[in-house]
Amino acid sequence: MSRRQPRAALTDIALVGIALADAWAHVDIEDRPTTACALLGALALVLRHRLPLTTFVLTLPTGLVTDAVVAPTAALYTLSSVNRHRFLLGGCALLYAIIDFLPWPWSSLDATELSQTNSVFHLSYTLATAAAPVFLGQLVQARRELSLRLADISEARRQERLLTAQSVLAKERAQLAREMHDVVSHQVSLIAVQAGALQVGGRDAETRQAAATIRRLSVQTLEELRHMVGVLRASGSRPTELTPQPSLADLEHLLEAGGIEAKLETDVPEELPPTVQRAVYRTVQEALTNVRKHAPGASVTVRIGLGEGVLRATVTNTAPTRSALALPSAHHGLAGLAQRAELLGGTVTSGPTDQGGYELRLELPHEPNR
Template identity: 55%
Template sequence: MNRVRALWERVPAPIIDVVLVAAAAVDVWANLWDDTRLGIALATLGCAALAFRRRFPLGVFLLTLPVALTQPVAVAPLAALFTLAERSRNRPLLAGCVALTAVANSTPWPLAGLTEVGRTMTLITFVYSLATAAAPVLIAQLLQTRRDLARRIVEIEEAREHERALHAQAVLARERAQLAREMHDVVSHQVSLIAVRAGALQVAAKDADAKEAARTIRSLSVTTLDELRTMVTLLRASGGHATELTPQPTLNDLRKLVETSGTHAELKGELPPTVGTPAQRALYRTVQEALTNVRKHAPGATACVELWQDGDGIGVTVTNTPPTRPSLSLPGSQQGLVGLRERAEILHGTLDAGPTAEGGYQVRLRIPLSAD
């Protein structure tokens, strides 16, 4: 049933109109009763009007009534009545149209023959015609109800999907709020202690290198606290209101990043000003992650950050020397380089990382210049 309905819906409307007009004309030709010029003209007008039944259903129905009155036909008036009932929700109007169709079909033509047919036969014909005319109206109303139910089902599914989305957002908001509390109560507190202790060490230390190391630790701790506060603010946002984000880093911030990285690093090279914002952010995050790894895993090493352009590609290479002293065991997620590779793939770029022949480490990112 659904397959037949799908095939029927694929048939173009003009073809259906042509077939219906032809069927009505064949019906008139096979059951021609009034072959006068008037009768033929009314029949032709009623059949041709079926082509416009979708735009003017009531008008076309009225034009087919003379055909039902003058000729013993069924296709033209019933087709027009079906179209009207499929598009109208006015039940009294439809009932009146059914009655008019039954009257037109049961009234003898010419009217002078009413006495010859008799009242009883006319009444029987009227009842039969009434039942015949009611059938397409009931079928059309059934199809109309079916369309309404299908539309209602779609609306219910959309409402349920919207409700599921709202529920998921509520769960996510609770999880984000809980994570924000944990970050605020635990991580921020510990980083604050680090900043305080580093400040005290900077004041009390007499060695210049110790003072510089304490200053770097304090500066990084303060920067980390600012970023944590921003992350806590974002996590506490419910998602339904706009949240003002802090400016994302660009290439202009690289020099400051290198200078405050806590390592002996040098920045070389330049990139054209036409580099897109996503590419600038990827370059910045790559340098940030690489210098963080140098600070954690290669104490005492020197690093070189080189920006370069290679044909239609741009990139950055961060190379560090071997460490000069043993590294401390620090916690890590082991996801830094994985995240950088994913960011590079999104921009259709590549990220290569691995040890160098001299015992150091190198991270190289290349991004197409046209990356958005």
């Protein structure tokens, strides 16, 4: 809109200039009344967008007393391009044709002149001159309305595609929720029940402790699954968090519930951004999961600190004390951590240690509040 206004102003200035040049070519400067009518018609074109009918009326004297046609024709075209009343447009075109058809002054007419001006050719030319701007204005108006309707249709189609995609997504989420509820939740519930039975009937303390850990993790997993199922089923509602988002304050509980000998060393402030705290938590969580799967019996040390504008979280485990069980793995954990860190401008690296253990390191940029 801001670019269109200067363009329209330049067009109006150019049109006024052309109308003045047209009047200059057809008006005798010494004839002051005729010159005044020509100037009035040319300068009235400045108002053609705000007052199109008034502008046309102000240009009629130009067509009456002079042979200049730019000002009344432009005013009639503008009126036709913004007005829908066919009878008004027809009346204005007819009025202009009559004024242009009859010579001025009317008192100078005699029978011979009237016979000449009533020639078929002159009459056809005058009517065509009056009708052309009306038809052109109506054509421009129809084109403008067609463009607006095409834009509306395009927007409606875009909204339709968006609604269709949302509907497909809602169906997929509902199907996923059913699968999680009917399959995953059921199997995790069986794990919790079997772990509870093993905890009660276990013969040694180590077995009962392991069973208690399995049961606790199973119950926690069930709670998270139920929450996720609820979120997936609420596909049409406003976005919600999948689970209450963890922070650094939850790390101690995470280490205690993991069933691994673990030590936490941290000196970072608690006012870190929530996204950074979640990234650190998920990194430690994934590292503990990998230790349980691939390094049974190993101990873990978690170190979190700040230095030189970088937050570093390192999870290091010792060498395993017994052979690891063959468990299924999709190898998506570390890739997900790397993507999460990359979104925050950081990196994730991992690799074996010289002592036979493994180390996972997260580095994120950190700018302290000033």
